Amino acid sequence: MEDAIGMERIKVGVLGGTGMVGQRFIQLLDRHPWFEVAEVAASERSAGRPYEEVMEGRWKLDSDIPPLVAQLQVKECTPDLDCRLVFSALDANVAGPIEEEFAQAGYVVSSNSRNHRMDPDVPLLIPEVNPDHLEVIPIQRRRWTRGGYIITNPNCSTIGLVMPLAPLHKKFGVAKVIVTTLQALSGAGYPGVASLDIIDNVIPFIGGEEAKMEAEPLKILGRLEEGRFVSAELKVSASCTRVSVRDGHLESVSVELNQKASSEDLIETWEEFDPLAGYELPSAPSPPIVVRREDDRPQPRMDRDEGRGMACVVGRVRECPILDYKFFVLSHNTIRGAAGAAILNAEYLYKKGYLS
Numbered sequence: 001m002e003d004a005i006g007m008e009r010i011k012v013g014v015l016g017g018t019g020m021v022g023q024r025f026i027q028l029l030d031r032h033p034w035f036e037v038a039e040v041a042a043s044e045r046s047a048g049r050p051y052e053e054v055m056e057g058r059w060k061l062d063s064d065i066p067p068l069v070a071q072l073q074v075k076e077c078t079p080d081l082d083c084r085l086v087f088s089a090l091d092a093n094v095a096g097p098i099e100e101e102f103a104q105a106g107y108v109v110s111s112n113s114r115n116h117r118m119d120p121d122v123p124l125l126i127p128e129v130n131p132d133h134l135e136v137i138p139i140q141r142r143r144w145t146r147g148g149y150i151i152t153n154p155n156c157s158t159i160g161l162v163m164p165l166a167p168l169h170k171k172f173g174v175a176k177v178i179v180t181t182l183q184a185l186s187g188a189g190y191p192g193v194a195s196l197d198i199i200d201n202v203i204p205f206i207g208g209e210e211a212k213m214e215a216e217p218l219k220i221l222g223r224l225e226e227g228r229f230v231s232a233e234l235k236v237s238a239s240c241t242r243v244s245v246r247d248g249h250l251e252s253v254s255v256e257l258n259q260k261a262s263s264e265d266l267i268e269t270w271e272e273f274d275p276l277a278g279y280e281l282p283s284a285p286s287p288p289i290v291v292r293r294e295d296d297r298p299q300p301r302m303d304r305d306e307g308r309g310m311a312c313v314v315g316r317v318r319e320c321p322i323l324d325y326k327f328f329v330l331s332h333n334t335i336r337g338a339a340g341a342a343i344l345n346a347e348y349l350y351k352k353g354y355l356s
């Protein structure tokens with residue numbers, strides 16, 4: 001199908017299209033100028049019925065299911081879908097081998113799942129931060145026979161952390177980071193955490209999350225040297241909590257810098273950061289980092305939709321008596337932290353000719 005300006009849109013599929021992140025993909029891809037959802041796939045429990053029927057009682061977003069997707073038959077996650085690109089929002093228990101099957105069959109896989117993020121030949125991409133990491137794709141393609149490959153986006157709390165760290169690291173060098181997260185309920189999928197466990201409560205544990213937050217930034221901020229990822233030399237210590245917020249992960253961050261800087265230098269660095277300006281990617285926020293100067297921002301309910309959920313909002317920048325500076329950052333976990341990030345990654349691939 002063509003868009004309003006007559007461009008033939010690229011057919012895409014959504015693996016795990018029935019989950020929390022999967023439905024975000026369907027919502028964000030509605031009327032996308034370059035991509036058109038042609039296939040939705042999930043487990044055999046959902047396969048064989050129209051998407052609208054499968055999602056009865058499960059669609060949790062404010063907008064309605066887009067009519068063209070509502071009619072699609074949900075398929076199983078086998079690599080015989082009529083599309084070139086698949087977004088993966090699969091449960092991590094099954095994502096690993098399914099994504100490999102698709103790459104092997106020649107599909108481009110833009111994945112949200114953790115399974116392949118740390119593979120030595122898979123980019124863990126934030127287009128504003130490490131676009132050069134795509135240069136590892138030709139190496140990965142040697143693993144598959146039909147030209148497919150996998151790219152991944154970071155964990156939903158990693159992305160909120162790395163966005164403000166990246167320009168600081170480039171300009172001043174970041175040596176140490178201590179981060180405590182206050183993570184939203186939608187990050188746990190649906191039905192997620194039982195209401196009786198989370199109302200009037202904070203849960204100081206999210207399985208596997210702290211390890212991801214401590215490892216992923218080192219790969220993303222690291223260098224690609226002769227086809228090998230070299231980790232950035234910084235240390236991250238993370239503590240992750242689940243709080244009673246629907247969407248939007250808030251993080252309290254302290255950083256030690258290698259070079260002296262004032263708090264105004266930090267703010268100026270963030271406000272100048274807009275590396276995708278001029279690329280005209282439909283999902284790219286401009287600017288990607290918004291700095292709030294009020295004492296009581298960012299807040300999940302007020303700030304998570306900044307930049308259509310794709311911007312990170314930083315606030316309360318102040319001196320830290322132990323490290324150098326501390327601040328809060330907020331990012332929308334199912335948009336910038338999941339579906340929106342994978343779509344932006346695919347837009348960047350398209351712009352750079354990796355989808356042809």
Ligand SMILES: NC(=O)c1ccc[n+]([C@@H]2O[C@H](COP(=O)([O-])OP(=O)(O)OC[C@H]3O[C@@H](n4cnc5c(N)ncnc54)[C@H](OP(=O)(O)O)[C@@H]3O)[C@@H](O)[C@H]2O)c1
Pocket residue numbers: 015016017018019020021022041042043044045046047077089090091092094095112113114154155156186187188189190333334337338
């Ligand atoms: N929620 C977030 O904020 C967030 C952020 C970043 C990354 N992620 C990652 O994104 C992925 C999806 O998360 P979610 O929160 O959307 O989970 P979810 O709501 O539990 O959805 C999981 C999806 O995987 C499908 N699935 C489960 N078992 C399957 C199987 N054996 N074969 C094929 N499909 C199967 C489900 O299909 P059925 O409906 O048919 O069961 C559903 O579509 C996870 O890897 C998660 O770690 C989530």
